[in-house]
Amino acid sequence: MEKALLSIHVLAAIVLVGGSAVAASLFPRYAPVAITAGPPAEERNLAVAKAFHRITGSYALLSLVVPVVGIILAEVQGRMGEIWITLAMALTFLAGGLLAAFIHPLQREALDKPDDGERLRRLSMLAGIYNLLWAAVVVLMIVRPGAH
Numbered sequence: 633m634e635k636a637l638l639s640i641h642v643l644a645a646i647v648l649v650g651g652s653a654v655a656a657s658l659f660p661r662y663a664p665v666a667i668t669a670g671p672p673a674e675e676r677n678l679a680v681a682k683a684f685h686r687i688t689g690s691y692a693l694l695s696l697v698v699p700v701v702g703i704i705l706a707e708v709q710g711r712m713g714e715i716w717i718t719l720a721m722a723l724t725f726l727a728g729g730l731l732a733a734f735i736h737p738l739q740r741e742a743l744d745k746p747d748d749g750e751r752l753r754r755l756s757m758l759a760g761i762y763n764l765l766w767a768a769v770v771v772l773m774i775v776r777p778g779a780h
Contacts, residue, residue, distance in 0.1 A: 637705040641698060648695035649766055655687035656735050656759040660752040663742045678743070685739045692731050699724050715778035720769050727765040734758055 663681040699721065706712045735758050742751050 634705065634708055637701055637708065641701045641705055644695065644698045644701065648691050649698055652688050652691040652695060652731065653759070653763050653766060655684040655691065656731065656739075656762055657756075659684040659688065659739055659742075660756045660759070663739070663752055663755075664746040665749045665752065666746045667748055681739075681743060685736075685743060688731070688739060689736050692728070692736070696728075699728075711779070714776070714780060716772045716776045720772045723765050723769050723772070727762055727769070730758060730762050730765070735762060 659681055661675070662677045662684065664676055664678055702724075703712075703721070706714075706717050711717055735755065738751055738755050738758070742755065
């Protein structure tokens with residue numbers, strides 16, 4: 633049972649969280665700008681930007697399986713009280729909140745009302761923070777500080 637849960641947890645994290653992280657990171661490169669503030673127009677592609685927006689949102693929603701299975705796994709293993717689990721859950725909550733409250737809505741705004749690129753710069757920064765939060769979760773999963 634533990635191996636199955638761990639496999640689902642890791643595979644879902646790689647495919648779903650990884651997919652949303654890549655899509656969020658690549659979106660600003662393809663999203664439209666109102667003036668020629670960024671790369672030449674031929675590098676911007678509205679269809680690609682829309683696809684990355686859909687991937688960001690749908691993969692993020694599907695990736696809820698990662699913390700759910702992770703919590704079940706931690707319960708089965710009797711690790712719920714360990715600090716690394718608590719920290720990983722807090723960082724996961726922060727990453728999910730960042731994506732839901734800022735990144736995905738800003739992507740929608742960038743598609744609906746292109747600006748001079750300021751919003752896209754903000755999106756790039758937020759995507760970087762999102763990725764760093766997930767990197768910290770991965771490190772916690774490997775190092776497991778405070779594990780019994």
